[in-house]
Amino acid sequence: MTTVPHTNTLDHPKHVARLRLKPKAPATGYVDGAWWPASRDLATELPFLLVVLAVQLERIERVTYNLTAWPPAPRRLVVESGNVRLEGFRSQHTDTLTVIGTAGRRRLTLLVVPPETEPDLAHRLLMTAAHRDSVDDIETLLTGE
Template sequence: MTTAQQRGATAEAGDRSAARLEMKRTGAEPGHVDGGWWPHSTDLVAELPALAAALEHRLGPVSRVTYHLDTWAPAERKVREGDRTVRLEGFRATDPHTIMVLGADSRRVSLLVVPPEVSESTARAVLLGAADATTATVAEILAGNGVPEWR
């Protein structure tokens, strides 16, 4: 079993139908994030189906996503995801490099978001850093891998 399979759902760089996601192992030391996600774009509505599918085993059906307003393209406040409605809540006080995904029963994960334009090798390093048993901050994980502030 590979590390990616042990940690969470991942996808090859060219496969847009699956989320490029690395999660901390269940029971890992809590930190600032529960894993990392490398979306293909800043269109949260377009990225949501793959992310929701990848997180369903951990959260159940996704009910809400909170994000930084200036990081993502404008989005409707409610979107249909399969047979349910997902609330998208944008805030400016949220870290621009994170999103919070909540399941229908209030389980949640905080994800470090790698900017879509980052190279694959850098993104993979950041994803592994976010999924590692670390208590490093989002800024420390990004800076440690040479990713500049995303504003």
């Protein structure tokens, strides 16, 4: 019989959705939280984000983004919960991403913190955008004013 040593440590995930959402409450402000992707590759970054958001949105149907802010992305993405339609628009704010779920057609609009942002600043932006009382517009959030 082979004994496997027991440890109290957990392996850190190879990829983590760097995300902060406002607490469940009536919607206020321009965004529902913030996301700090590790890259500008939606096909790589979105599956991790959508797994986390599926808890609130149930099955996710669509993700909208600004066409000029991201390199070309596939029109559909297969994730754990099924197929998700990706739709790029020139009219959407360059620093936001909207995730639309089936739970009452609920949507979450997220401030996208640029991947190259310095970690301390990114953390501040995530926390500020996710603050319950945050009503700042996108530009104000990103400048940290």
